[in-house]
Structures are given as C-alpha cells and as structure tokens.
Amino acid sequence: MTDVVENMAVYYAQRAAYYERVYFKPERQTDLRAMEASLPALFAGRRVLEIACGTGWWTPHGARDAAAWLATDLNPETMAVARAKALPASVRFATVDAYTMAELGGGTFDAAFAGCWWSHVPLQRLPAWLATLHARLEPGARVVMLDNSFVQTSSTPLSRRDAEGNTFQRRVLDDGSEHEVLKNFPTPEEAFAMLGPRAVNPRWTAYEHYWVLSYSLT
Numbered sequence: 001m002t003d004v005v006e007n008m009a010v011y012y013a014q015r016a017a018y019y020e021r022v023y024f025k026p027e028r029q030t031d032l033r034a035m036e037a038s039l040p041a042l043f044a045g046r047r048v049l050e051i052a053c054g055t056g057w058w059t060p061h062g063a064r065d066a067a068a069w070l071a072t073d074l075n076p077e078t079m080a081v082a083r084a085k086a087l088p089a090s091v092r093f094a095t096v097d098a099y100t101m102a103e104l105g106g107g108t109f110d111a112a113f114a115g116c117w118w119s120h121v122p123l124q125r126l127p128a129w130l131a132t133l134h135a136r137l138e139p140g141a142r143v144v145m146l147d148n149s150f151v152q153t154s155s156t157p158l159s160r161r162d163a164e165g166n167t168f169q170r171r172v173l174d175d176g177s178e179h180e181v182l183k184n185f186p187t188p189e190e191a192f193a194m195l196g197p198r199a200v201n202p203r204w205t206a207y208e209h210y211w212v213l214s215y216s217l218t
C-alpha cells in the first residue's frame, strides 16, 4: 500500500470508537434521513458487496430489503462497531482490502455499495480500483457510491493539493494525534469520467452535504 492509503487505514482504526460523531452534526441531519430512506429500494432483492463499511452507518438501510449483504472493511476496529448493531439477517461481515479484494475468493455480486470511500481513493488509483470492483460484479449489477460534498461551514478545511490533484485535510483525533488524510471532492463530470467502459446510466444526486452516484454495469 502507498503511504497515503496506509495512513488512511491507520487513521480510521484509531478513530473507530467515536467515528459516528460525524453523523450527529446538526446541519447534516436532513440529508442523512433522506439518503438513508433512499437506500433500501436501490438494493432490494440483490446480493450486495459493501466496500469499507466502517462502523456500518449505512449498512442497516442498504441491507434492509437485500437478498444478501456482505459488509467488508480492512479494519477489525471499525467492523467491531458495525457487528454490534442490530442488522438485517442478510448481513455478513468479512475483512477485505478494497484495493485487492483478494479475500473474496471467487465471489461475485449483483450490486455494490461504498459510503464515504471514493473520496479517500487517490485519483490516480480510482480507475484501477473501479476495475477491481467491477470485476466482482455481474452484468446488470447496480453500483451506488455516496460521499461528502465540500461545505465551507461544515467540512474540515483543505490543507494542500498534490501534483495529481488530490486534496488533503489535517485532522486531529481525541488523543491529540494529527493525521494528514487524503479527501477528494469530485464534480459529477470528474466522477463519471472515471467509471470505465462497463458503466451505463450514471446518475448523480446532489444533497447539501453529500452526493450519491449510481450506475449500472453492462
């Protein structure tokens, strides 16, 4: 793993116990309720691979009417919070590195979901990461990604931009440790341009604090 990618994994392991505070920001509540309510129908009856499930904030909503839901993350620390939740019976967990997905063996799915993950993938790695994901998905699969929009009054300020165009934030954890975290805020056009040849009918829904990207695979 590259340094930025490794830093991100370590940062979220350390933040796991109080990660969900970010979901209690008052100004984000309207968006969150609307997005949560929209998820069950997107995955109804499908066999879903969730990438980087973290503490499982979105899992109960996405999995509500799914046929099967495999929630995956690299960090046991974040998944431990998710595992302790009341979840639909269709939910299973697995430790999976999103960049290789090697731990999945030969498993394939007819839908995929990733919450607040896209923004952390270095721009130069997005096409390869998407190809790795799509290789696990059957023709006709639905893909849904959601993530943060940059909102001056609510988001952590950007600290720098690198030569590839990735943006970074400096974040401080409760123990006082400071972490540089890669966090990108794509436009719909930038995101669509990354999707690759199998993606059809891309759709972008802009909320105030978040965006949702969905598309199908041929």
Ligand SMILES: C[S@@+](CC[C@H](N)C(=O)[O-])C[C@H]1O[C@@H](n2cnc3c(N)ncnc32)[C@H](O)[C@@H]1O
Pocket (backbone or CB within 6 Å): 005, 008, 009, 012, 013, 051, 052, 053, 054, 055, 056, 057, 058, 072, 073, 074, 075, 078, 096, 097, 098, 099, 114, 115, 116, 117
């Ligand atoms: C911003 S959190 C998103 C969590 C959750 N999906 C959400 O929307 O609340 C990013 C997650 O990515 C996980 N992660 C970091 N590196 C990873 C990797 N290489 N493969 C899989 N998950 C990884 C972290 O453990 C963390 O749970």
